[in-house]
Amino acid sequence: MILQVDGLNFRYKSVPIIRDVALSVHEGEILSILGPNGAGKTTLLKCLNRILSPRGGTVLIDGKDAREMSRRKIAGKMGWVPQQGEVSSIKVYDLILLGRKPHFKWSPGKEDHRQAMEALRMLGLEHLSLRYADEISGGEFQLVQIARAMAQEPRAILFDEPTSSLDISNQHRLMKKIQSLIHATPRAAVMSMHDINLALRYSDKFLLLKDGRIYAAGGREIISPPALREVYAMDTQVVEAGGHPTVIPI
Numbered sequence: 593m594i595l596q597v598d599g600l601n602f603r604y605k606s607v608p609i610i611r612d613v614a615l616s617v618h619e620g621e622i623l624s625i626l627g628p629n630g631a632g633k634t635t636l637l638k639c640l641n642r643i644l645s646p647r648g649g650t651v652l653i654d655g656k657d658a659r660e661m662s663r664r665k666i667a668g669k670m671g672w673v674p675q676q677g678e679v680s681s682i683k684v685y686d687l688i689l690l691g692r693k694p695h696f697k698w699s700p701g702k703e704d705h706r707q708a709m710e711a712l713r714m715l716g717l718e719h720l721s722l723r724y725a726d727e728i729s730g731g732e733f734q735l736v737q738i739a740r741a742m743a744q745e746p747r748a749i750l751f752d753e754p755t756s757s758l759d760i761s762n763q764h765r766l767m768k769k770i771q772s773l774i775h776a777t778p779r780a781a782v783m784s785m786h787d788i789n790l791a792l793r794y795s796d797k798f799l800l801l802k803d804g805r806i807y808a809a810g811g812r813e814i815i816s817p818p819a820l821r822e823v824y825a826m827d828t829q830v831v832e833a834g835g836h837p838t839v840i841p842i
Contacts, residue, residue, distance in 0.1 A: 593618050593655075594747045594780045595640070600649035602632075602639050609635050611804045613649070617748065617780040617797070622771065624791035625784045626815075627801035628824055633784035634675070636801070637750045640782065641670045654747055668694035671741030671749040673734075675756055684728070684736050685721040688712060691743030711743040714773065731762035738770065749774075751783035755790060763787070767794040788815065788839045812837055 595617040602610040610632050617623050625633045638644040640651055642658055651658040653669045661669075671691070688711055692704035700708075712718050715735045720728055725736060734754060741749050754770065755763040771794045774781045785791040791798065798814055800807040802823045808814040820828045820839065829840045 594653070595782065596650075596652040596655075597640065598650050600636070600639055600651065601647045602635060602644060603647055609804050610639060610646070613801075613804075613806055615782075615799055615806075615809065617782060619778045619780060620775050621797055622774050622781045622783065622795045623797045623799060624795040625782065625799045625801060626788060626791060626823075627807075631801040631823075632804040633801060634752050635804075637752055637782065637784055641666055641672055641750055643672070664694050668744060669747050671744050671746035673737045673741050673749060673751045673754060675753040679726045679733060681724050681726050683721070684717065684723050684725055685712065687725050687736060688717075688740045688743050691740035694744060707745060708743050711739040714742060715739040715769065730757050731766065734758065734766055735769070738773075742773070746779065748780045748782060751781060753784055753786060755785075755787065763790060770794065788820075789836075792838070793836050815839065 593616055597613060597615045600610055600613040601608070613636060615623065625636060627633055635644065639646045642663065653661070653666070658666055685708065689700055689704065689708040691711070692700055692707060696704050712721055715738060717735055717739055720732060720736070725733060728736070751770070755766055758766060767790055770781060792812060792815060797811060799809045800814060800819060800823050807823050808819050815830060815837065817828050817830060820826065827842050829842055830837050831840060832838070
């Protein structure tokens with residue numbers, strides 16, 4: 593098991609945001625966190641890699657308590673792909689190489705450059721390596737952010753709404769790429785998602801959040817009309833389309 597979370601709580605001042613959340617993710621699994629705006633999806637992700645400090649509960653990474661790990665060690669175990677990364681005038685290769693920072697002290701060595709080149713290759717970004725990050729498209733920049741996370745050699749990668757700024761074609765291209773990378777490597781992924789149908793198509797496990805609490809967790813069977821009515825306050829049907837379960841509002 594790569595990631596095991598139990599009894600996780602977080603509050604902002606006196607307001608509880610995450611309440612008693614538990615989850616687990618194994619190698620080769622993609623877990624999607626679903627829920628309406630304000631449910632606590634992004635906050636939960638940030639508690640997992642300790643961008644935010646939980647007020648209670650445990651996060652184990654490969655069996656080790658994240659509270660006993662430095663931020664540098666956590667960064668070496670857990671990649672982070674934000675919803676909107678900071679786009680700056682830096683070459684794509686150099687941006688990906690920054691993913692190696694948890695592994696070197698003063699300057700990158702041969703292994704760091706090798707891992708950066710391998711991440712470029714895995715994401716098919718060789719042709720962009722000398723381009724500046726602020727000159728490429730939004731879809732390309734998302735791939736660059738994933739390559740930077742892959743260069744860290746993490747055990748788990750956290751994605752915060754990875755498709756939010758992409759058109760439908762690039763959404764599916766990106767999700768297929770994430771799925772193939774995770775299923776082909778000894779890694780896991782946890783992602784917050786707004787689009788239930790994208791999550792259903794490309795994820796292995798699901799967690800439905802309502803008001804910071806887990807309403808349901810499991811496989812595709814938890815994505816049901818009664819559950820969606822309770823969590824999203826909307827009536828739906830779940831039908832098969834192209835061999836995939838698809839949620840249709842009614």
